[in-house]
Amino acid sequence: QYKNNSLFKKKKNDTHSVDVCDVILVFCPIVSRAGTDIDAALNELNTCPASKSAIFVVFHLTFDPDKIVPDSSIYVIRRNTLTVNCLFSEDKGLLTCDMNEKALAKIVQYDLEQGTEPPTAPWVPQHKWLLTALCVCVCMCVCSLLFQFFIHLRIFRKWETTRFFF
Numbered sequence: 001q002y003k004n005n006s007l008f009k010k011k012k013n014d015t016h017s018v019d020v021c022d023v024i025l026v027f028c029p030i031v032s033r034a035g036t037d038i039d040a041a042l043n044e045l046n047t048c049p050a051s052k053s054a055i056f057v058v059f060h061l062t063f064d065p066d067k068i069v070p071d072s073s074i075y076v077i078r079r080n081t082l083t084v085n086c087l088f089s090e091d092k093g094l095l096t097c098d099m100n101e102k103a104l105a106k107i108v109q110y111d112l113e114q115g116t117e118p119p120t121a122p123w124v125p126q127h128k129w130l131l132t133a134l135c136v137c138v139c140m141c142v143c144s145l146l147f148q149f150f151i152h153l154r155i156f157r158k159w160e161t162t163r164f165f166f
Contacts, residue, residue: 024054029147038075054081055107059147063089065097082110093144
């Protein structure tokens with residue numbers, strides 16, 4: 001449904017340098033308490049220049065695609081920052097739900113407002129929106145897997161420190 005949107009007509013290059021990036025993308029999985037986890041991620045983001053635009057994606061672990069979560073944007077006071085909430089489960093990854101669709105729509109709109117020029121290189125495929133959508137899906141899957149890993153690591157550490165007496 002977003003294939004005609006200009007977000008998917010723009011070339012995006014990954015970079016690991018804040019100095020050369022156009023947008024900072026931050027993934028914040030909620031593993032303990034929302035406020036604590038968001039504050040920790042924001043402390044990291046606040047070390048970056050406020051002149052850089054940022055997209056702050058908060059992942060809420062749930063099995064319920066209709067779950068209502070608090071608006072995470074109330075924690076974010078940094079300018080040039082879009083905050084969106086997403087629902088996901090350990091088994092399914094990102095859930096198919098209205099909240100995730102709205103989050104994607106907000107990201108698309110935010111990117112449109114940034115106003116970067118579309119590429120004119122002849123080697124850019126005609127259906128590059130598909131490649132961009134695939135890259136977004138891969139990023140979301142990797143984040144989901146990392147979140148699952150940290151959840152299981154946390155459970156293992158809890159079990160490891162439990163003492164059993166016979």
